[in-house]
Structures are given as C-alpha cells and as structure tokens.
C-alpha cells in the first residue's frame with residue numbers, strides 16, 4: 001500500500017499533468033457547456049502575481065487567462081501557441097511596449113476577448129492582430145499613430161471599436177497628436193509614400209532645371225556666335241557664294 005502511494009506520488013512528479021498550475025497563479029476548473037469534447041475549462045488566474053514575463057508552463061486546457069496587473073514587458077512570438085481552448089486573455093495593467101507579428105499566433109481562431117489596456121504600447125507590427133477574431137481592448141496606451149498601426153487596425157475583425165479607443169500620443173501627422181485615431185481621416189500609409197514621392201519630384205525638378213538652363217545657355221551662346229559670324233560675313237566684300245552660307249546659318253539659329 002505504502003509502495004503504491006509512493007509510486008503514485010513519483011508518477012505525479014515525473015509526468016506533470018496538463019493542468020499543473022503555474023507558480024503564483026490560481027487555477028480553477030469550471031463547466032463549459034457548449035463545447036462537445038471538453039466539458040470543463042480551466043480558469044488560470046495570475047492576476048497581481050508580480051510576474052515579469054508570461055509563464056512558460058501554461059496548462060494546455062486554459063480557457064480564461066488572467067495576467068493583468070503584473071510587470072510583463074513583452075509578449076514573445078508564439079508564446080500562447082498550444083493553448084487551443086484559450087478564449088479570454090487579460091494582459092491589462094502591464095508594461096508591454098510593443099507587439100510582434102506572431103504575438104497571438106496559435107490562438108487566432110479561439111480567442112474572443114483580448115484586453116491590452118493600460119500598457120505602454122506605442123507601436124505594433126502591422127500584422128500583430130491579423131486573423132484575430134477577438135474583441136481587442138487597447139485603451140490607455142501611448143500610441144504612436146502611423147502607417148503600421150493603421151494597417152494593424154485595418155486587419156482587425158472589430159477594428160472600428162478598437163480604433164475608436166486609440167488616442168494618438170504622437171503621430172506621423174502633427175494635428176493628430178493628442179487626438180483620437182479616428183479624428184483625422186487621412187491615409188497615413190499614403191502620407192509616407194507621398195513624402196518620398198515629393199522628394200523624388202523635387203530632385204527630378206532640380207535635374208530638369210539644370211538641363212534646361214544649360215540648353216538655354218548653349219542656345220544663347222550659339223546665337224551670339226552666329227550673329228557675330230553673320231556680321232563678319234556682312235562686313236566682307238560680297239561674293240556670289242556668301243549669301244547662301246548666311247542663309248544656312250540663320251536657318252540653324
């Protein structure tokens with residue numbers, strides 16, 4: 001009997017079950033009524049746990065994950081992959097500064113709520129929210145409104161709702177600073193393109209002006225030469241051949 005118990009404990013240690021709770025978190029099972037295969041979900045509550053990063057050993061059957069009110073500064077690419085049942089993710093009140101292309105890869109299909117409010121997010125990869133079906137909360141972040149943000153929001157399912165809550169701390173567009181993202185209806189991607197187009201135009205105009213002035217100078221110079229030549233010819237005593245030559249020159253001029 002004692003031996004059996006011992007081996008059971010040993011087995012539990014050697015093969016940690018899928019639902020081992022990460023350190024500092026509280027895990028609770030709850031009933032999921034509308035999923036056929038999994039009748040129970042796992043609520044993983046890591047709220048206010050002084051976490052500096054996202055735990056690497058999150059249970060695979062996590063459905064609700066609360067990581068709010070910690071000191072998490074980064075969301076590494078593919079950190080939530082394997083959490084095939086994740087529906088709700090709360091990362092609010094952390095220190096996240098930016099989001100890469102693959103931050104939420106693996107949970108695009110299942111995630112329904114993503115709370116990123118009260119972080120330090122200024123910029124995101126243009127595809128950070130691509131394919132996400134979730135309602136994304138992005139309030140209270142020091143957003144820098146630029147082309148990438150416009151593309152990221154454009155790719156969201158509930159983009160209008162998210163965009164309405166983005167306040168531009170800084171922006172590519174001066175008059176957008178301190179104002180809601182939606183207040184200025186300008187294509188920020190075209191703006192960047194237009195700036196380079198403008199530089200190209202100025203450069204091309206510069207070259208063109210140089211060529212034109214050279215041509216004008218050249219023509220003037222030639223005119224001068226021709227006139228002098230003509231005057232010289234007129235001053236010569238006239239011979240039968242000369243008027244022809246003079247005619248030729250005036251045609252050229």
Ligand SMILES: *[C@@H]1O[C@H](CO)[C@@H](O)[C@H](O)[C@H]1NC(C)=O
Pocket residue numbers: 045046047048066
């Ligand atoms: C999660 O944990 C926090 C802090 O430990 C607590 O205040 C909160 O009530 C918990 N929430 C749930 C849904 O268990």
Ligand SMILES: *[C@@H]1O[C@H](CO)[C@@H](O)[C@H](O)[C@H]1NC(C)=O
Pocket residue numbers: 068069090091092093113114115137
């Ligand atoms: C996330 O957690 C914060 C508290 O830390 C709470 O105010 C907020 O409502 C939660 N977000 C969602 C979507 O439940």
